Amino acid sequence: MASAMLFPRRRGRVYAIAILAGVLLAVGAFAASVGSVDIPLGTTLAILISKLPFINIEPTWTESFEIIVVDIRLPRVILAGVVGAALAVAGAAYQALFRNPLAEPYLIGAAQGAALGAVIGFLLPIGVTGLGYGVVPILAFIGALLSIFIVYNIARVGRLLPVTTLILAGVALSALLMAIVSYLLTIAGDSVHGIIFWLIGSFSLSKWSEVAVALPVVLFGVGVIMIYARSLNLIQLGEEQAQQLGINTERMKIILLTAATLITAAAVSFVGIIGFVGIIIPHAVRLIWGPDHRFLLPLSILVGAIFLILADILARTVNAPTEVPIGVITALTGVPFFLYLLRRRTRILN
Amino acid sequence: MIKIEIQNATLGYGDIDVVKEVALAAKPGEMIGLVGPNGSGKSTIIKSLSRIITPHSGRVLVNGRDIGTIPRRELSLMVGVVPQTPLLPSAYTAFEIVLMGRSPHLGLFQYESKHDLEITWWAMERTSTQHLADRRVGELSGGEIQSVIIARVLAQETEIVLLDEPTANLDIGRQIEVLNLIKGLCRQENKLTAVVALHDLNLASHYCDRLVLIHNGQIHAEGRPAAVITAENIEEVYGSGSYVHTHPLSGLPAVLPRVDYTKK
Numbered sequence: 001m002a003s004a005m006l007f008p009r010r011r012g013r014v015y016a017i018a019i020l021a022g023v024l025l026a027v028g029a030f031a032a033s034v035g036s037v038d039i040p041l042g043t044t045l046a047i048l049i050s051k052l053p054f055i056n057i058e059p060t061w062t063e064s065f066e067i068i069v070v071d072i073r074l075p076r077v078i079l080a081g082v083v084g085a086a087l088a089v090a091g092a093a094y095q096a097l098f099r100n101p102l103a104e105p106y107l108i109g110a111a112q113g114a115a116l117g118a119v120i121g122f123l124l125p126i127g128v129t130g131l132g133y134g135v136v137p138i139l140a141f142i143g144a145l146l147s148i149f150i151v152y153n154i155a156r157v158g159r160l161l162p163v164t165t166l167i168l169a170g171v172a173l174s175a176l177l178m179a180i181v182s183y184l185l186t187i188a189g190d191s192v193h194g195i196i197f198w199l200i201g202s203f204s205l206s207k208w209s210e211v212a213v214a215l216p217v218v219l220f221g222v223g224v225i226m227i228y229a230r231s232l233n234l235i236q237l238g239e240e241q242a243q244q245l246g247i248n249t250e251r252m253k254i255i256l257l258t259a260a261t262l263i264t265a266a267a268v269s270f271v272g273i274i275g276f277v278g279i280i281i282p283h284a285v286r287l288i289w290g291p292d293h294r295f296l297l298p299l300s301i302l303v304g305a306i307f308l309i310l311a312d313i314l315a316r317t318v319n320a321p322t323e324v325p326i327g328v329i330t331a332l333t334g335v336p337f338f339l340y341l342l343r344r345r346t347r348i349l350n
Numbered sequence: 351m352i353k354i355e356i357q358n359a360t361l362g363y364g365d366i367d368v369v370k371e372v373a374l375a376a377k378p379g380e381m382i383g384l385v386g387p388n389g390s391g392k393s394t395i396i397k398s399l400s401r402i403i404t405p406h407s408g409r410v411l412v413n414g415r416d417i418g419t420i421p422r423r424e425l426s427l428m429v430g431v432v433p434q435t436p437l438l439p440s441a442y443t444a445f446e447i448v449l450m451g452r453s454p455h456l457g458l459f460q461y462e463s464k465h466d467l468e469i470t471w472w473a474m475e476r477t478s479t480q481h482l483a484d485r486r487v488g489e490l491s492g493g494e495i496q497s498v499i500i501a502r503v504l505a506q507e508t509e510i511v512l513l514d515e516p517t518a519n520l521d522i523g524r525q526i527e528v529l530n531l532i533k534g535l536c537r538q539e540n541k542l543t544a545v546v547a548l549h550d551l552n553l554a555s556h557y558c559d560r561l562v563l564i565h566n567g568q569i570h571a572e573g574r575p576a577a578v579i580t581a582e583n584i585e586e587v588y589g590s591g592s593y594v595h596t597h598p599l600s601g602l603p604a605v606l607p608r609v610d611y612t613k614k
Contacts, residue, residue, distance in 0.1 A: 099439075227458065234450055236439035244400050244433070245506070246426030246454040291441040294461075 013295040020302040024309075028081065031309050032073045036321055039065050048074070076206040079214060080312040080326075081305035083203075083271050084281075086218045086263040088304025091278020092285075092296055093225050093260040096232040097253055098152075098161045101283070101341060105264040106275035108170040109147040112177040114268035115199060117143025119181050121269075122195050123188055137213065141265035147173055148261055201272040201327035203312050210270045221263035225297060228256055232293040274308075274327050276334020281307060283341060351378035352413055352428050352509045354399060354543070359408030361391070361398045367406060368394040369567045376510070376543050381536045383558030384547040385578075387588060390564040392547035393434060396514045399545060400431045412510075426454040430508035432499050434515045434547075440488025444498045447487055448474055451505030473504035476531060492519035500528060504535075513546045517553060525550070529557045551605045555579050556597075563587060579603035 033044035043061050047069045050057040059066070087105060094103035094110075105111045120143075121136035155161055155169040181199070185192050198205070225232075231252055234242040239249045267274070281304040285296055311329040318324055355375035362368040369391035376382055384392040397403045398410050401417050410417040412428060420428075430451070438447060451473065452466040462470075474480045477497045487495060496519050503511055513532070517525040535542040536559075548554040554561055555575040563571040563578050565587045571578045581594045584605060597604045 230453060230456070233442075233446075234453055236442070237447075237450070238437055240397075240402050241431075241433060241436065243402060243422055244426060244429075244431040245450060246423035248422050286441065291439065292446065 010295075013289050013292075013299070016289060017295070017298050017302065020299065020306070024081065024302055024306050027306050027309050028077050031077045031080075031313050032069050034313060035068070035073060035316060037065075037068055039069060044069055071208070075208045075211045076203045076312070077309055078211050079206040079270060080203050080308045082211070082214050082218050083267040083274065084277060084304040084306070084308025084311075085222065085301040086214075086267040086304075087274060087277035087308075088281035088300040089222050089225055089297060090260040090264045090267075092282035092293070092300050093232070093256055094278070095282060096235060096293060097256055097260075098166065099236060099238070100161050100166055102167055102279065102338070104276070104278040105144075105260075105267075106273065106278065107167060107338075109151050109173040109177065110144045110261055110264045111268050111273045111275065112174040112181075113147025114140040114144035114265040115273050116177045116181050116184075117141065117265070118269050119184050119195060119199070122191060122198075123184060137217070137266060137269040140269040141262055143177075144261045144265045144268070145258070147177065148257060198272045200325040201274045201330075202315075202323060202325055203271055204316070204323055206270075214266050214270050217266040218263050221259045221266070222297075222301065224259040225256060228252060229294040229297050232256075232297075233291075236291070272327070274330050276330045276338060277304060277308060279341070280330075280334045280337050283337070352543070353378065353411075354413075354429065354510050354545075355411050356395070356398065356405075357409045357411060359398065359405040359410060361394045361403060361405055363394075363403065367567065369564070371408070372564075372569055374562060374569075376545055378509075378543050379536055379541070380560060381533055381544045381546065381558050383554040383561045383575075384545065384564060385549075385551060385554045385561055386564035386570070391567050392564060393514050395564075396431070396512045396545065396547055399510075399512050400429055401425060423454055426506070426508070428508055429510045429512065430503040430506040432496075432503050432511070432513040432516050435492075435518065436495065436499050438487040438495060438498075440486060442487055443484050444479060444487055444490065444494075445470065445474070445483040447498055448479070448501045448505050451502040451507075454506065469507065470501075470505045473501040476504055477501040478527065493521065493524055496520060497524070497528070500531075509541070510543045510545070513544065515547055515549060517548070517550065525553060529553060533557050551579055551584075551603075552597075555602045555604065556600060575602055579605060 029045055029048060030041065032048065033039050033041045043065060046057055047061060047066055049055055050059070051070060091104045094105065094108065095101055117139035118136050121139040124135060151166070151169045151173050152161070155165040157165060185195060188195060231247050234245050234247050235249060235252070242249050282296065282300050285299045285303055289295055289299055311326055314329050315324045315326045353375070356372055358371050358373050360367050360370050372395065374395070384395060386392055394403070398405055401422070404418055412420060412425065417425065449462060449470050452462055452470060455466065456462065474483060477500050479494070479497045479501050482490060482494055482498065487498065490498065496516065500516060511532070516528055520528060532542070532544050532546070536544055546558065558575060560573065561575050561578040562569055563583060570587055571583050579594055584592060584594050591608060592605050593608045594603050594605050596602070
């Protein structure tokens, strides 16, 4: 049957998912072994494996090695992976829903909205007390949702969302939000240093307690988006055709925008603003494996996680012992890619 | 058999009424042509029959049920649509686009089965688009895209198909091929009911069982092609620039321009 011949790509993409999952584990283990204290990769692996259930390995390593790997580096590596996956999937979802290749949490103001919400959360007296993370992620979520709503409605021309108006509205709103953030920082007093450090994006303060909050939220949001993978393909046809093929587009838009914004807010709450992951990863995946969201989403999760773990390794080794903000690394790789896409896009439009 | 009808509906967008108090019922196996000048409301009627717009008054019924109460997925198993000048996402292949027609038949996490792939391939065979299967739709011509969309609606396997100007971007050879295909599917044991908006009065007259001539948001005439495409009706609706004669071979009405560029 000739039709079966047309689907070799599907099998290739299934293999790609399996291979990338292996690469992710390898990169994660590597990331746990490098840093200011060099721990041999073999020892790192042994420490990690010994932590798996039902496995007993006689420790041949010092206790300080174990603390470094398990309590300091591992949560950092996992959080980097979770945030990379979250930003990549959020980018893919925004791009699909807005049918706009440049939609991305950072460029459309969602990350900045989350940042403003989070800063307000940090400054509120309740945030500092026992509640811990409670109020910061919630305000970040509200902030991100409000910015998406504003940008979408400003940028919309009828039923279309042109590239130019979306980017302009996103940039303008981001500027406003960051101005408010700057103002809040000037009146913040003592806590300002910590907030600035968080704001520019870093994994250096990552703890297991953060992983414990971020991971379930991101898993939930990504799961919701994955349910709609096939519908995201159909909505590329435009809302009318998607409706005629059985999609309740209004409900889908609300659920998916909420889910994508939720995982953006979770990422921003814990590591600050990291730009361009949501644009580099889905586009690279699309270029290699095609536009089908049933593969685009899982592949973006894996590539996004790998990318941000690698970026974080760079961030803490390039200038060691000083850390480079991870947003600097992602911007350095992301901006040229973004400009390339913008250039190609405008050429197509003309 | 699925029946679709419009009961005295006023249709439009926002506050504007485009079509006023129309009634229309498609019999199973019938090919109905919607004809009329630009902006007369043909597309509006098609959109109301696929629940893209809700009537300002009156009702649209599918099997006696108000169309607004039918979930979109259920409706998409009964009514398929070929939209006017469809925009397609350029990165997908033609095969992937046609395969999207199978979506209403699939469960939440279900992937297309061998059966779905076979129906997709059959649909591309019937529309002569197999050779385009692994081409990206961004590289296709307007006519090729139109054929791919028609393949998609065949893959959707609905009993009712609504087509909005399905021949607009096609050459005469492809126009005949597409309309023959749709007509053939209607004829096969009354398999398909087709509502087709057409600009070309000659194609409408030769392919449709029944024509509905729309003018200024109202049904101006309705019936067999010979009863609708008359010199009187055509002049009233389109002006005096054309004349109607009877095609010598088919015996059906045909409309040709009255060449007179000296008169205003």
